[in-house]
Amino acid sequence: MSEIKTDKLTGTSTAGSILVTGEGNSTTTNLQQGLAKQWSYVNDTGTSAIIDSFNTTSWTDNGTGNGTVNIASNMGNVTYNISVSTNADNDGRNRTCGVFTGTNGTTSTAGLYRISRWIITANSLEDGYFYSNTLGDLA
Amino acid sequence: MALGKIKADTLEHSTAGSLDTSYVVNGTKWRINWNGSTNVINGSFNNSSLTDNGNGDFTPAYTNTMADKAYSPTGQAHMFNDAGTNNSGTKVMRQGGESLLASSLRIAVTNSSWATLGDRVSISWTLAGDLA
Numbered sequence: 001m002s003e004i005k006t007d008k009l010t011g012t013s014t015a016g017s018i019l020v021t022g023e024g025n026s027t028t029t030n031l032q033q034g035l036a037k038q039w040s041y042v043n044d045t046g047t048s049a050i051i052d053s054f055n056t057t058s059w060t061d062n063g064t065g066n067g068t069v070n071i072a073s074n075m076g077n078v079t080y081n082i083s084v085s086t087n088a089d090n091d092g093r094n095r096t097c098g099v100f101t102g103t104n105g106t107t108s109t110a111g112l113y114r115i116s117r118w119i120i121t122a123n124s125l126e127d128g129y130f131y132s133n134t135l136g137d138l139a
Numbered sequence: 140m141a142l143g144k145i146k147a148d149t150l151e152h153s154t155a156g157s158l159d160t161s162y163v164v165n166g167t168k169w170r171i172n173w174n175g176s177t178n179v180i181n182g183s184f185n186n187s188s189l190t191d192n193g194n195g196d197f198t199p200a201y202t203n204t205m206a207d208k209a210y211s212p213t214g215q216a217h218m219f220n221d222a223g224t225n226n227s228g229t230k231v232m233r234q235g236g237e238s239l240l241a242s243s244l245r246i247a248v249t250n251s252s253w254a255t256l257g258d259r260v261s262i263s264w265t266l267a268g269d270l271a
Contacts, residue, residue, distance in 0.1 A: 003149040003157075012143060020164055022270030027203045029270055033184040034166025079182030081170045081263040083215055098227070101217040101261040116218070135170050135265055136182055 016138075032138075037080070038071050039133035044117070048127075065125030066100070066116035073138060074110040080136025082108065086117045087129045094120050095128065110139060168210075170265040171199050175216075175248055175258035192245070195256025196232065200243040203270055208239045210268025216248050217261040227259050241271065 009031070011018045018031040040053035048061040060068040086097035100114040101107050107114055117128045151157035171183040178191050190198040216229040229248045232238045238245035246264060250257025 001149065002147045003151060004145065004147045005151040005153070007153050009150075020166075022168075022203075023164065024206050024269065024271045027270045029164075029166070029168055029203070030184065031163060031166070033170070034163070034168065036167075077182065079172050081172050081182070081215075081265055082217070083213060083263065083265070096228075099215060099217040099261070135167055135184075136172075 033135075036133045036135060037073075037075065037138055038069075040069055040130070042067070042069070042130040042132075044130055045127045062114070063125075065118055065127055066114065067130070068112050068114050069130075069132060070112045071110075071134070075134065076110065076137035076139045078108055078110055080108075080134050082113050082115075082132065082134050084115045084130060084132040086131070089119075095126070096120055097128075097130065165267065167265050167267055168203075168205065168270055169201050170263070172261065172263045173197075173199075174260050175262050176260050181261075193256070195248040195250065195258055197246045197248070197262075198238075198243050199246070199264070201241075204242045205266075206269040206271045207241055208237070210239070210266050212239070212244055212264060212266040214246060214262065214264035216259045217263070227257065229259075229262055229264070 009018060016032055019028040020031050022029050038055040040056045041051045042059045043049050043051050044067055048059060050059050055072045057070045057072045062068060082099045084097050084099055086095060088095050097117040100116055115130055115132060118125045148160055149157050150160060169185040171186045172181045173189060180189055185202045186199055187202040188200045192198055214229045216227040218227055227249055229246060232245040232247040247256060248259055248262055
């Protein structure tokens with residue numbers, strides 16, 4: 001086993017781009033593009049709080065079942081991918097969640113995104129737990 | 140100067156712990172974020188094209204193909220409001236048979252009723268798996 005001890009990896013040709021050989025031993029993939037840039041696990045029941053996170057400054061509770069994830073080191077643009085999941089209710093069904101985009105898809109900014117959780121059958125918001133992450137370019 | 144190449148099984152940070160490099164190799168291999176109404180790709184990685192097959196029916200294709208069809212794609216169709224009244228969903232399309240290919244996959248997007256296909260303004264998909 002070989003081991004590299006370092007606090008920082010930087011590309012030689014382009015600082016923010018390092019290639020990694022893929023599983024097929026020929027094609028390469030991009031290290032930076034393959035890494036999650038932010039994730040958070042939020043308890044939005046009662047007094048909401050971040051349980052654990054990476055590259056996240058805070059959670060803003062916007063009201064029942066919805067809030068804002070505030071990113072520490074901003075993304076490079078607003079075209080990053082956001083994935084969010086939530087907990088089911090006690091019998092394991094009937095809840096879902098999503099990212100609020102607004103009618104033109106521009107609500108997320110480089111430094112934040114808004115997510116909501118609701119009861120499918122009732123179309124009404126409800127507090128719960130949020131699990132979210134982002135992929136894309138850092139600033 | 141020629142590009143360097145480092146072979147290692149572990150990366151170790153001075154304070155943040157260490158990481159087996161298999162986690163690096165097994166990172167995300169593809170992502171796309173697009174507007175389903177205009178078919179404009181907002182951001183992507185390892186994506187070569189996006190085909191609009193009809194209302195709420197899309198086929199993005201990969202630049203570097205996967206090793207096989209045994210990979211894991213996940214996606215999200217974002218909603219227009221945060222009141223839970225105009226939501227949407229997105230799934231792997233299996234109508235007509237298997238839609239996961241080494242070079243592409245077919246995606247279905249549902250509108251706010253969750254019952255019919257519909258184009259949404261912000262759709263995101265990623266995948267994890269083995270490159271060819």
